[in-house]
Amino acid sequence: MIGFITTQEQAEAVNSAIAKAQTDRGLPVCWLVGSYFIYSGEHEGKTFIPCNELIMNTPLIGNPPKTPMDFPEFTQIVSTLGGLESRINIDPQDISPPIQPEDS
Amino acid sequence: MANNKYNLSVTEGVEPYKLSIVDGTELQLSLNGGQGPIGPANTLAIGTVTTGATGTPAAATITGTAPTQTLNLTLPRGATGNTGATGATGATGATGATGATGPAGADALWNFRGEYSGGLSYAIGDVVTYGGETFYRTDAHGGNTGDTPSNVSPYWDLLAAKGESISNALLLSGGAMDTDAIITLDTTPDGNGSYLESTIGGDGFSTLQYTGSQSLDYYASITPNGIAIGRNTDANIISLNTDVASNLTMTSDNGTSVQTTSFSGYGIGFDNGSSVIKGTTDAGLGGNNGVALKCSLAYELKWDTGLLYTMEPDGFTIRRVDHCRNITPTTFDDNTKGFVIGSIWTLDDGRSYVCTDNTTYNAVWYPYSPALPVFIWNEGDPEPVSQNVVALQIQASGAVTEGQPIPNNINITITFAGVGGTCSYTLQLTSGTVFNSTTIAASLASGLYSEIALLPATQSNLVYNYNNFVAVDIGAGNYADLTGISLTCNYGTASAPANLGAGGVIQYCTFIPYGIGQFIIQSYGTRQWICSFANPILWTEITNSVSTSTKTDLSGIVYSNGTNLISSPVYSTVTSASSALGSNIVFFNSTTSQAQVTDIYDADANAYITSIKASGAVVSDYQQKAITQFILDGKSTGWWSSIKRLYLPIWGSATPNATDMVSLTSGSFVGGITHALGYVQGDGTTGYFSTTDTPSSLGMTTSGGSCFALVNQADSRIDTRFFIGQTDASNRRVYLNQTGTSTIATTLYGAGASPTNSSTARNGMFLSVINATNSRYLKRISSEGIAFTITVTTNDTTLPSTLRQPYVMANNNNGTAANFSDARLGVYGFGLGMSSINGDKFSISIKRLWETCTGFNIP
Numbered sequence: 001m002i003g004f005i006t007t008q009e010q011a012e013a014v015n016s017a018i019a020k021a022q023t024d025r026g027l028p029v030c031w032l033v034g035s036y037f038i039y040s041g042e043h044e045g046k047t048f049i050p051c052n053e054l055i056m057n058t059p060l061i062g063n064p065p066k067t068p069m070d071f072p073e074f075t076q077i078v079s080t081l082g083g084l085e086s087r088i089n090i091d092p093q094d095i096s097p098p099i100q101p102e103d104s
Numbered sequence: 105m106a107n108n109k110y111n112l113s114v115t116e117g118v119e120p121y122k123l124s125i126v127d128g129t130e131l132q133l134s135l136n137g138g139q140g141p142i143g144p145a146n147t148l149a150i151g152t153v154t155t156g157a158t159g160t161p162a163a164a165t166i167t168g169t170a171p172t173q174t175l176n177l178t179l180p181r182g183a184t185g186n187t188g189a190t191g192a193t194g195a196t197g198a199t200g201a202t203g204a205t206g207p208a209g210a211d212a213l214w215n216f217r218g219e220y221s222g223g224l225s226y227a228i229g230d231v232v233t234y235g236g237e238t239f240y241r242t243d244a245h246g247g248n249t250g251d252t253p254s255n256v257s258p259y260w261d262l263l264a265a266k267g268e269s270i271s272n273a274l275l276l277s278g279g280a281m282d283t284d285a286i287i288t289l290d291t292t293p294d295g296n297g298s299y300l301e302s303t304i305g306g307d308g309f310s311t312l313q314y315t316g317s318q319s320l321d322y323y324a325s326i327t328p329n330g331i332a333i334g335r336n337t338d339a340n341i342i343s344l345n346t347d348v349a350s351n352l353t354m355t356s357d358n359g360t361s362v363q364t365t366s367f368s369g370y371g372i373g374f375d376n377g378s379s380v381i382k383g384t385t386d387a388g389l390g391g392n393n394g395v396a397l398k399c400s401l402a403y404e405l406k407w408d409t410g411l412l413y414t415m416e417p418d419g420f421t422i423r424r425v426d427h428c429r430n431i432t433p434t435t436f437d438d439n440t441k442g443f444v445i446g447s448i449w450t451l452d453d454g455r456s457y458v459c460t461d462n463t464t465y466n467a468v469w470y471p472y473s474p475a476l477p478v479f480i481w482n483e484g485d486p487e488p489v490s491q492n493v494v495a496l497q498i499q500a501s502g503a504v505t506e507g508q509p510i511p512n513n514i515n516i517t518i519t520f521a522g523v524g525g526t527c528s529y530t531l532q533l534t535s536g537t538v539f540n541s542t543t544i545a546a547s548l549a550s551g552l553y554s555e556i557a558l559l560p561a562t563q564s565n566l567v568y569n570y571n572n573f574v575a576v577d578i579g580a581g582n583y584a585d586l587t588g589i590s591l592t593c594n595y596g597t598a599s600a601p602a603n604l605g606a607g608g609v610i611q612y613c614t615f616i617p618y619g620i621g622q623f624i625i626q627s628y629g630t631r632q633w634i635c636s637f638a639n640p641i642l643w644t645e646i647t648n649s650v651s652t653s654t655k656t657d658l659s660g661i662v663y664s665n666g667t668n669l670i671s672s673p674v675y676s677t678v679t680s681a682s683s684a685l686g687s688n689i690v691f692f693n694s695t696t697s698q699a700q701v702t703d704i705y706d707a708d709a710n711a712y713i714t715s716i717k718a719s720g721a722v723v724s725d726y727q728q729k730a731i732t733q734f735i736l737d738g739k740s741t742g743w744w745s746s747i748k749r750l751y752l753p754i755w756g757s758a759t760p761n762a763t764d765m766v767s768l769t770s771g772s773f774v775g776g777i778t779h780a781l782g783y784v785q786g787d788g789t790t791g792y793f794s795t796t797d798t799p800s801s802l803g804m805t806t807s808g809g810s811c812f813a814l815v816n817q818a819d820s821r822i823d824t825r826f827f828i829g830q831t832d833a834s835n836r837r838v839y840l841n842q843t844g845t846s847t848i849a850t851t852l853y854g855a856g857a858s859p860t861n862s863s864t865a866r867n868g869m870f871l872s873v874i875n876a877t878n879s880r881y882l883k884r885i886s887s888e889g890i891a892f893t894i895t896v897t898t899n900d901t902t903l904p905s906t907l908r909q910p911y912v913m914a915n916n917n918n919g920t921a922a923n924f925s926d927a928r929l930g931v932y933g934f935g936l937g938m939s940s941i942n943g944d945k946f947s948i949s950i951k952r953l954w955e956t957c958t959g960f961n962i963p
Contacts, residue, residue, distance in 0.1 A: 050790045061720050061757060
């Protein structure tokens with residue numbers, strides 16, 4: 001799983017900026033990258049922002065659909081997080097919350 | 105030190121040496137006697153060697169002193185030895201002078217006499233051929249005759265024997281393989297008298313087959329100019345001629361009959377990846393694959409059994425089939441033949457049909473018309489040339505300005521032009537009316553100025569403007585309900601069909617264009633009627649493929665109160681009903697009765713479709729009609745008001761997929777989500793959809809709530825994964841999930857309210873409902889039908905959730921997304937409780953909606 005390691009505060013700022021980019025254009029907030037607490041592994045306790053090809057190429061709106069990479073705000077956010085080259089690969093298990101029992 | 109004495113011992117050899125210091129100034133060394141040290145090695149060089157006289161003694165002297173000395177020798181000469189061996193021959197001497205020319209020799213005796221004849225005598229030197237061999241006469245035998253040549257004859261010598269491996273002659277001509285050399289190989293004629301002759305040389309290689317009469321039959325040749333294979337009576341059957349830009353020509357005409365040039369394997373390929381091949385499959389059935397033009401992307405244009413198919417790259421799926429003569433599609437033109445929803449079928453006369461359901465043996469085809477061109481021009485302007493094509497023309501007799509009174513009466517004439525002629529309608533706008541959308545709408549609605557006369561003699565093309573209409577009774581200007589139009593028992597002796605309900609009332613009618621001068625009214629069930637715009641107008645029942653029918657006239661349409669709508673079609677009139685619904689047409693008679701024919705329309709559906717389109721999604725006509733019909737069904741049945749959030753994420757991008765069909769509000773996709781055409785799929789790790797509303801804010805209670813999800817493909821992992829989920833610390837839960845192995849579980853508020861699907865399947869449309877404080881059910885509809893499990897529980901005392909909105913493709917566990925799923929979901933949402941019967945109807949409508957819109961079938 002490729003993405004950025006950051007703090008919870010910065011992750012919230014990133015998602016707020018993505019939401020604002022949509023509302024500023026008169027659109028509903030239909031897409032966010034999300035943020036995920038890291039439960040285990042080398043970066044335990046930090047926050048993970050996924051940023052793989054699937055996410056960067058998510059079709060958002062229009063025909064042909066625009067993707068996050070078509071919006072300058074997203075490119076700027078990626079730059080703020082250190083650029084795509086600063087992404088790291090973590091084990092998806094590290095961000096997976098403990099499985100809930102079905103009836104807990 | 106002067107009086108001291110020191111003794112030193114030096115070991116050298118075997119005898120010790122002693123060193124004594126006897127006083128301060130002298131050093132005396134006394135050595136004990138014994139063997140001295142080993143001296144240097146002597147060298148002895150050879151000095152002079154002198155030969156003495158024979159018989160004198162040898163002498164040797166050493167001169168010099170050791171270690172360098174010289175040995176001088178004197179050696180007497182020996183006695184004379186024995187004679188040695190003869191030496192090697194010397195080099196050849198120079199060539200001598202040429203001798204004188206000798207006398208002339210006798211002539212060689214060599215007289216070729218041809219083929220041996222037993223009646224002739226032969227002399228020495230005669231040469232004959234016999235039995236394929238050549239013999240030389242060695243003995244005249246006194247001129248005797250009958251001396252047959254053989255290799256054992258005393259009179260003949262074998263000069264040239266017959267070859268072993270070549271059965272016939274090997275003829276070399278033209279000299280020693282110069283430029284004219286030819287090697288000819290002949291075979292022995294077979295029983296039919298034909299034989300092969302192969303030649304090498306000259307222009308190249310060739311093999312010829314002759315008949316016994318020496319006439320050329322077949323040939324094959326390879327020359328610098330090309331390759332040719334043929335028959336004497338044909339043009340070249342196959343030739344590759346380098347003289348003409350390497351053309352490859354295959355000719356199948358032998359001059360007397362048409363021959364076939366056959367290909368096997370993959371046909372003819374081109375270097376751009378396209379090809380001419382035998383069709384990939386027998387899609388459409390009834391043929392033998394046909395012949396196809398196949399492009400590099402594998403799409404085929406196939407000619408098979410006299411029909412022209414346009415195929416998808418799989419070689420089986422039919423996009424359209426043309427030139428179908430006058431044969432219309434049937435229920436058997438289905439998925440087994442390669443037809444899919446949206447496939448087009450066109451007859452020779454141009455009529456087309458579209459497949460809306462490709463179910464095996466139950467395919468449904470509707471007449472289909474392409475988009476209608478519309479021409480608008482002012483009176484006096486040149487008219488466009490219709491050329492007998494279907495066209496809608498609108499002509500206005502004057503100009504108006506929005507917001508200003510209309511200066512004069514303006515007639516707007518609408519003309520339909522088609523193969524069978526034209527028909528025209530006139531809409532009059534009266535002078536003094538202020539032209540804006542409100543006044544025009546009011547004017548049209550009043551009917552005072554909106555009459556459009558249906559010209560009885562030329563109305564045959566009216567149908568082209570009808571495309572999937574629903575008949576609606578508007579009474580006397582009142583847009584009432586859908587039950588107004590009914591068919592009475594004008595079926596001759598037949599009784600009213602049962603599915604029309606009491607009194608033969610048609611709940612829904614769909615008007616469908618059907619050929620020239622006709623359209624179909626289709627009831628919501630299976631019955632259909634054709635309306636023919638003849639004079640009088642005819643109705644023909646075509647219930648499925650059972651064409652019974654009874655013809656009646658338009659007077660068969662009556663109000664439910666029994667009053668005839670139109671007493672005679674000749675006097676029927678048509679009017680526009682509303683400017684807001686531009687294609688509405690109202691039938692009414694000369695008095696006040698009216699019936700409206702309008703597009704399938706629902707305001708909620710229209711708003712949703714408009715929103716989806718605004719986000720860039722392409723919504724096809726079929727999808728629009730499916731959505732409209734879905735909501736109309738819901739409103740008619742009663743479950744629509746129970747649905748509070750319904751997402752149809754089939755559009756391929758996030759914005760339309762996030763739009764709620766009910767409220768048009770938007771949820772949010774978070775993390776990794778695949779937006780495919782037909783479904784969304786989380787990545788199973790980060791992707792989910794947040795619905796933004798809490799269950800309680802949607803009106804869900806512990807005695808009335810529902811959630812649902814259409815699962816196109818379940819998560820493959822064997823642990824708990826949520827389709828929809830919301831849990832919080834107070835145990836107020838709403839969720840629908842797949843459990844560890846094979847079951848589907850759901851909870852709507854409170855522990856113990858978890859009916860579990862007993863089916864082993866985890867795919868399908870799942871609906872979880874709580875109807876009362878002690879009754880819950882979980883329904884599943886799949887390709888196999890509806891099944892449900894119901895669990896009765898005790899009263900739930902927990903409060904409805906007010907804090908957490910449900911997530912889709914994950915569970916909202918106290919604000920944290922968990923239990924991510926990578927299932928493929930086609931529809932999901934929430935609502936209030938609904939009866940089991942309505943739950944069934946809702947599930948079926950969801951199935952129909954999703955399948956029609958996506959072309960997929962529910963698992």
